[in-house]
Structure formats: C-alpha cells, structure tokens
Amino acid sequence: MSDGGAPKTPGTQPAAVSTGGGQAGAAAGQASIAAPPKTVRLEVDGRPVEADSRDNLIEAARRIGVQIPYFCYHPRLSIAGQCRMCLVETSDAPGRLVPGCQVRVKEGLKVVTTSPAVKENQRGCMEFHLVNHPVDCAICDESGECKLQDYYMEYDHQPTRIRTYKLNKPKREIFGPLVVYDAERCIMCTRCVRFMDEIAQEPQLAVVQRATYSLIATFPGQPLDSKYSGNTVDICPVGALLNRDFRFQSRVWFLNKSPSVCTGCANGCNVYVESRGTVAYRELPRRNEEVNQVWMCDEGRLTHHPVNDNRVEWARQGRGDAAESVGPRLAVERAVELLKPLAGKGGIGIYISAQSTMEEAAAALLLGKELGAERYFLGGKPACDEDEFLIRADKNPNTRGVKLAGEAFGVRVEDRPPEGVKAMFAMRTDGLSDAVAQRLELLVVASQNEDEATRAADVTLPCMAVYEQDGTLVNWYGRLQRVWPSVPAQRGDTAPGWLWVERILAGLGYTHQVKSTSVAFQLLSARSADLAELTLERIPEQGVVLPRLLPAEWPKRAPRPSAPQAPRGPQTTPPGTKVGDEASGGSR
Amino acid sequence: MTEYAAQDHDPLALESELPSSPMTVNLGPSHPAMHGTVRLVLTLDGETIVEAVPEIGFLHRGFSKSSENSTWTQVLPYTDRLNYVSPYLNNVAYVMGVEKLIGLKVPERAEYIRVLTGEISRITDHLTCIGAIGLELGAFTVFLYAIEARELLWDRIAELSGARVTVSWMRVGGCANDIPPGWVEKLVECLPRVLELTDEIDVLLTRNRIFVDRTRGIGVIGGDEAIDWGFTGPCLRACGVNYDVRKAHPYSVYDRIDFEVPLGSNGDTYDRYVLRLEEIRQSHRIIQQCLEQMPPGPIIVDDWRYALPPKKDVFSSIEGVMAHFKLIMEGIQVPPGEIYAYCEGANGELGFHIVSNGKGKPYAIQVRAPGFPILSGLPRLIKGHMVADIIPIFDSINMIGGEVEQ
Numbered sequence A: 001m002s003d004g005g006a007p008k009t010p011g012t013q014p015a016a017v018s019t020g021g022g023q024a025g026a027a028a029g030q031a032s033i034a035a036p037p038k039t040v041r042l043e044v045d046g047r048p049v050e051a052d053s054r055d056n057l058i059e060a061a062r063r064i065g066v067q068i069p070y071f072c073y074h075p076r077l078s079i080a081g082q083c084r085m086c087l088v089e090t091s092d093a094p095g096r097l098v099p100g101c102q103v104r105v106k107e108g109l110k111v112v113t114t115s116p117a118v119k120e121n122q123r124g125c126m127e128f129h130l131v132n133h134p135v136d137c138a139i140c141d142e143s144g145e146c147k148l149q150d151y152y153m154e155y156d157h158q159p160t161r162i163r164t165y166k167l168n169k170p171k172r173e174i175f176g177p178l179v180v181y182d183a184e185r186c187i188m189c190t191r192c193v194r195f196m197d198e199i200a201q202e203p204q205l206a207v208v209q210r211a212t213y214s215l216i217a218t219f220p221g222q223p224l225d226s227k228y229s230g231n232t233v234d235i236c237p238v239g240a241l242l243n244r245d246f247r248f249q250s251r252v253w254f255l256n257k258s259p260s261v262c263t264g265c266a267n268g269c270n271v272y273v274e275s276r277g278t279v280a281y282r283e284l285p286r287r288n289e290e291v292n293q294v295w296m297c298d299e300g301r302l303t304h305h306p307v308n309d310n311r312v313e314w315a316r317q318g319r320g321d322a323a324e325s326v327g328p329r330l331a332v333e334r335a336v337e338l339l340k341p342l343a344g345k346g347g348i349g350i351y352i353s354a355q356s357t358m359e360e361a362a363a364a365l366l367l368g369k370e371l372g373a374e375r376y377f378l379g380g381k382p383a384c385d386e387d388e389f390l391i392r393a394d395k396n397p398n399t400r401g402v403k404l405a406g407e408a409f410g411v412r413v414e415d416r417p418p419e420g421v422k423a424m425f426a427m428r429t430d431g432l433s434d435a436v437a438q439r440l441e442l443l444v445v446a447s448q449n450e451d452e453a454t455r456a457a458d459v460t461l462p463c464m465a466v467y468e469q470d471g472t473l474v475n476w477y478g479r480l481q482r483v484w485p486s487v488p489a490q491r492g493d494t495a496p497g498w499l500w501v502e503r504i505l506a507g508l509g510y511t512h513q514v515k516s517t518s519v520a521f522q523l524l525s526a527r528s529a530d531l532a533e534l535t536l537e538r539i540p541e542q543g544v545v546l547p548r549l550l551p552a553e554w555p556k557r558a559p560r561p562s563a564p565q566a567p568r569g570p571q572t573t574p575p576g577t578k579v580g581d582e583a584s585g586g587s588r
Numbered sequence B: 001m002t003e004y005a006a007q008d009h010d011p012l013a014l015e016s017e018l019p020s021s022p023m024t025v026n027l028g029p030s031h032p033a034m035h036g037t038v039r040l041v042l043t044l045d046g047e048t049i050v051e052a053v054p055e056i057g058f059l060h061r062g063f064s065k066s067s068e069n070s071t072w073t074q075v076l077p078y079t080d081r082l083n084y085v086s087p088y089l090n091n092v093a094y095v096m097g098v099e100k101l102i103g104l105k106v107p108e109r110a111e112y113i114r115v116l117t118g119e120i121s122r123i124t125d126h127l128t129c130i131g132a133i134g135l136e137l138g139a140f141t142v143f144l145y146a147i148e149a150r151e152l153l154w155d156r157i158a159e160l161s162g163a164r165v166t167v168s169w170m171r172v173g174g175c176a177n178d179i180p181p182g183w184v185e186k187l188v189e190c191l192p193r194v195l196e197l198t199d200e201i202d203v204l205l206t207r208n209r210i211f212v213d214r215t216r217g218i219g220v221i222g223g224d225e226a227i228d229w230g231f232t233g234p235c236l237r238a239c240g241v242n243y244d245v246r247k248a249h250p251y252s253v254y255d256r257i258d259f260e261v262p263l264g265s266n267g268d269t270y271d272r273y274v275l276r277l278e279e280i281r282q283s284h285r286i287i288q289q290c291l292e293q294m295p296p297g298p299i300i301v302d303d304w305r306y307a308l309p310p311k312k313d314v315f316s317s318i319e320g321v322m323a324h325f326k327l328i329m330e331g332i333q334v335p336p337g338e339i340y341a342y343c344e345g346a347n348g349e350l351g352f353h354i355v356s357n358g359k360g361k362p363y364a365i366q367v368r369a370p371g372f373p374i375l376s377g378l379p380r381l382i383k384g385h386m387v388a389d390i391i392p393i394f395d396s397i398n399m400i401g402g403e404v405e406q
Ligand code: SF4
Pocket: A133, A134, A135, A136, A137, A138, A140, A141, A142, A143, A144, A146, A147, A148, A149, A185, A238, A239, A240, B322
C-alpha cells in the first residue's frame, strides 16, 4: 500500500489491497493486487468457505474456525515463509505441502489441514523449533502466552529426542531502552525485523549469522530506539523479545486484562491495561483500525507508572508542611468552608487539565458556573515531539474533549497559564506551576499525583487515574472513546474527579445529583449538539466520531475513520469483551 | 400447669392413659449417633415414629461449583471428600469418566492397582459401618476390633498415597506413583489380621441374641420398593436384588477376577450387616487375585497431553517443562462431550455425570452419590419403629455426609 497516495480527505479508505486477511492497512511489501476484492469460494477440510480474494489460506480457514498454526505470518506484515508451521495440502499441488501463509485463495481450491502429512510436518516443525530452545519457561515472561507452548501441546507433545548439548547463544542483549533480546529463545520468524522495516519504517533490526547460528541483532552504534520498538515484543511469538519495563514484574496469568484508552497522547490508542490489585503492570494495544490499528508507541507503554507511583492517596488540608490527612469528609467540608465566602463575588478561576475525562471536565465546569467563576484555564502536560504515524505532539488524551465541554457550557477555556484570579479550583494539576500556585490566595485541587501544585494547595483531594475510572475521552481528531475501570482496586481515599466536585457542590447547597459517570456525561450531552443523543452506555467499544471535530489536515500515515459514520445505535459490545485473536496486536 | 395441678388432686388421673398428641423431636445434627452430621426431624407418637424428615446441608461444600473452577486434575481432591471413608473409589469413578470422554486406555498395571486400592477402600468402608453399628448397640469391643482392622489398612493406604483419607492418588490415565517396594509384603502381612478381626466380629455379633433382636425384621424394605427408591449397593442386595456394577457392567479388570456377590433376603438391618461382613471377605479374595495377576509395567499413560512428564524431563528438557506448565496451568484438554461414568462404590452405584466444553476445566460435574437416594428412603425405613430403632437402621445404611451433600 502506498501511503504517499493516501487521500487527504477523511472518510476515504486507501484503496490498496494485499494479503492481510482482508485487514485494512496491511503492510507495504506484500503482494498487492489492484483489483477490488471479491468473494472466492473454496473448500477447507471438505467444508465450503466464502473467502475474500485477498485472503491467504490461513485467513480463509480461520473464517470457518479451522486453525492453521503459524509463527512467522502476521496479517499486517509481509509474508516471509520462515517457520514452515503453516504447511497444508491443496488440490493444486497433490502430494506436496504448501505454505498456507503464502498461498492465496483460488476459486474451487480444496485445502486439507488434517492429513497425516500435514500433521507430521507440524510435529516435525515443533521438534526442530525446540532443538536448541532453552529450558526457560519457569523464568520466561512469555510463559502463559507463548505460541511455542500452545503449539507444542497441540501438535507435538512428545519427549525430546536430542541427546547432545544445546547451542548457547546470547541470553540478554539490551536492544534498546524498552527491549531486551534472548537469542536462545528466538525462533527466527523475522516478524520483528519486518515490523521495523514495514510498520515503524525504521529498519533497526536484522538477521545476522547463518543457519543454526543465526540471530537477530541491532546495527553497531544504533540501538533499537524507535518509538515503536515495544510492538516487536508484542508480535514476537515467543519470549525472545521482552519488555524491559515489564520484565520479571508479574506472571501474566495473574493479571486482569481490561480495555481502556492510552493516556499518553492525543491519539488515544486503544489499549488493554493489565493490573493486579491496585497496581497496573502494562499496556497492550487493542485493535482499532481507525485509531491505532494494532499498534501503540513506547511512551504509551509506560503510562501505568503515574498510576502506581507518587500518588495522592489521602484527602488532606493545609499547605506544604502544615498539610494533614483529614479524611474525605473533613477535607470536602474545609473546601466548602473556604469556597463559600467567595461564591458569586468574583476572582474565582477553574483550571481543567486535559488529562481529565469528559465527565471530570463537565463537573469542574459545573462547579465554575455555580461559584460564578470568571475565568477557565486549560491545563495539561507540555507538548512534545510528534510523528506521521501514531504519536501526536499534544501529550494529553482529552484536550479536544475539554474544549468541547467548555463550548457546551458556553465558556471560554483559555489555553494559557492562569492569572488574574485570587482563588482557583483545579481539576487535576498537570502543568500547574509552583509560581502560579503560590500566588493564589486559595487553591483547591483534585489531583492524581503529588506535584508542586498539590504542595501549595489548601485542600488536596485524591483523584482516580483514568485507568481506574469510567468515563470518556476525545482524541485529537474528535473520536469519543470509552474508558472502563481497568485497575479496579480502591486506593486510599481516591475518587473520580467528578465525584469530588459533586461532594463540594452538595456542601455548597447545590443539588445536581451527579451520582454516577452516566449522569456526569449527561451534563455534557444535554448541552452539546455534538454529543446529543449519546449516553455513556451507548458509546461502542471502538468509540464514535464526532464529525464536526474532524480536522482538515492528517499526518501522512495516521489511521483515520472510514467513510460513512455508522448511525448511532445502542452499544452492542459489553465492556471487557475480548476482540479477536489478532486484535490485541499481541503475538497470537 | 393447671392441668397437672388438677391431676394431682384427681385419684383417677393416675389410671388414665398418657396424653398422646404427636411430639416433634430433633435428632442431630450434633448427636453422637448421627455421624455424617444430619438432622432428623421426628414426629413421635409416644415412642413410635410417625414421620421423619431428614435434613442435610451441614457438610455442604459446593462440590460441583468448586469443580467447575478447577482443572480436571484439581477436581481429584474434591472427590476424596465425597465418601471420605473410601476415597480411592471416588477417585476411580471420576477419572474413569474423564478417560471415557478422552477415549484413553489405561495401562494394565494401573487398572489392577485401581481395583486393589478400591477393594481395600471397600473393606475400610464396611468396617467403619459395622464398627459403628456395634458401638451404638452397646458392643464397644466390636468397634475397637473394626477400627483396629481399618487402621491397619489405612496405614497401608497412607504408605501408598501419603494420606489416610484424602488420598487424591488416581490420575487421568493411571495413578500418581507406583506401589513402593516392600508395600505388597506389608499388605500381605496385615490382611490375615484384618480377616481374623472380621471373623471375631462375626462371632461376637452375628449370633448374638441382643444384636439379632435389635436388627432382625427392623427397617425392612422389599426389593422392588428399594429399586423405586434408587437403592444400590449393599442396601439393595440385602433385599435379594442381584445388582452389582462390578458384575452387571464389568469395568477395569473385574471381568478377569473371580468373586461372588453376596445376597440377602429380608432387606432388614440384620441382612445389611451380614452382607457387609461377607463383602469384606469377597474383597479380600479380589485383593489376593490382584496381587497375583498384577503385571509389571507403566502405571500411567505415556502421553504428555494427559500425564505429567517425569520430573527428570521437566527439569532438563523444554518439551517436559512446556507440557508440565500447560497441564498444571491450563489443565488437560478434554474433548467436548457429556458422559456418565459409574462404578461400584462401597455404598452402591457411584456415578459421575461430566460435561466438557473442550477446555482444561470441567464445564459441569454432578455426582450420583449412592448414599443420597438411600438417605431419602430412611424415613420409609424407620417409620413405625421405635425411637431406639433409628440408630441401628441409620447405621446400616452407612450414610456418609460428604457424598450425600457434596
Ligand atoms: S519462549 Fe515460550 S517455550 Fe521458550 S522459554 Fe519462553 S515461554 Fe517457554
């Protein structure tokens, strides 16, 4: 597929076609055919299949639930034919085995995946893959999600016949900031090499040496420092490439996997957050063709750190050293006591960080309205570098959303450091500097992490992280996406930002009854034409596009929404539903 | 109060009959004779039982639900705790079901070991029942003899599996380990003593006037009615119905073994007792034949999809460690299907209804515990008898709380 020729107007899908299981956006370098896809009828194990003309045999078989095992094939990468695990028999080449990853479907083709020859090849393949494989499962992070383990049990399940020593290879090659490589575990599928060439488009990995001695390596002086290096860990079917941040932190079967949206930048990549208790361990990409396909960047893979570290855990009052934890009730009472005399008298500002969910922003705006706030400020993390693919310069997940919320409430949200106010309520304190905070006579904050502003605040209320609560975010091009509580355990006094506001409003004597995220969302949907008819529950797992917000200019390779927006209907996918196999972007 | 006061002054009151309005009495659940922890709500007319409602639930452990959340192998410890007096038999019935679903053929030696341990369990089960019946009718010596014999066998079981009761020793495809060296000799040494003790019990009880009076013609049930209630095992055979799963549907290697199925004729407490005594002797015969016929060889299938690899392979080969990991973490992959597997438990037909959806854990498991229908029939057995008859009748059906309540 050629990206240069991709149309600039949103809503048109690039027309290129490739083997890739009919998945849009499959990689360059694959056999591309110009003709539009059509339906091809063939037979797999005697059962009829209606396949897409772009399908290879693996994908065609998958359509009727027949699994052809594979290591090196990946629907979004070019075909390598490295592993030989996918060999099947076809009517085109009787008596011979052909790779299911490479052979395209054909009208009337008969495919056999269960013949003795196919089975014997699968068994033999596994045996060869394991000849030099180390006895590492007990200390291998991949254990539990390893294709070798799965396929061994399914296709081989026999004792070793090797009576010699195994070949020793480098065990812990630091490839780059996020990735470490174990050559002994590598099965030389070259998925990682192809990913770096074709998707990241930074060829930083290569195969070196020959035959049994071959291994993957970086080039001298050039570490694997691409911003997408973490994806190689996901697509590595075994434990050869590992995430250094996650390494030895937890066994994968202890983790709860739940869908969310990355908070690392404005792209809003769909992710799974994996957690145990109050601790989030890692983020994995979740498939969304129109946002991140099946990839995500390395920065996003570290977004669980602010969830785990340096948290504001207990509600407290008092500035700096005078601060004392007083519990949520007294802290709210104190905030009310301080804010009440100022209500309606002017000089009040509301600060909303773009790290807040829509619901938190809505609640903060409501508080501003009730207090008669004069000015509203947009906060957030400072901008940083961007690229043509997934990474956006804006490092906040909800800048568009906060602006949209401001419009809904009919106020101007100023994108500048706060000034000209005496008292301020801050919904999350990202970007709120010490200097600004010190100048204020009164500062009440709801904050997730300790920082300069929380030290200077008169009342500090511990706010839940986005990964810990229900809510919505709007990404850079105007896609409204749901988040769910992915880290379900309660930490300290933490509560969603909108709940703190509701408690303060109740103390001030206002009865808005914002008792749930849905109600908080209704604060916006009732006021904004863009969100009309939407309720929190009706937002599908893959999000909805708010057409008015779509930009005119698109970064060259950024995934974009497909043409017509589906009419808004009731949500069909319940949260927590696992999307298909290939979808997590993982090794499956 | 006033009534009594009136009677005190009425000379005729002493001559009148005792008032006989029905009285409700609880027997159990913590009555020493209600072993297995069950409660009987009795309606009495004087000493006569008008109605009895057994109430279970004091030992409920959620067997089915627990099993659905465990791998196929992890279910085994739960089966131990069904009939905890003869756990091997529960183990065997369960693994037989799983093996049937998979279509697995178990090595011959393992089959013999299963029969051997099963029959030892049957003896311990019957000894417990007979000991209790003697004890509760005042023959304390009988209890001591029975328990001595039982402990001799439980010691052998402990040497085999490491536990007297919670053995968990069978595995899908065979059993956990081979018989340790010297064990057979020990078993052969202790069996005569077990028989000797059984004979002594026989002498003490079977023609004992008190015992016979208290048990003969008590708790009688006819064969057809027992079948209607769902009785199996000794309680059914005491009525003269010849149904023993080992003969009717021979499984394992029972078809190669020569033994008899003793039958009663009256279906009363006495027959149930005598039958168990005789079954102990038959089990002894089976054990001896097993020891003679047992071939050497593997004790579990040689297929790493079902049997854990030997530790040597787990620690030194990637194949072994992967198989071990998958079996422990995800469980044996049992093909989808539904099956009813059954064997002759100590109290009757012990069946497992197993449903698999092709995963490493059972989709559903239900147990046909022999004790359950028999306990349901208890009110029928005791109705019309005196309160004192409840105990021998209840003893003779050998209710085991673990299997009845699962
Ligand atoms: S890569 Fe897979 S098979 Fe190899 S040690 Fe790791 S978990 Fe085990």
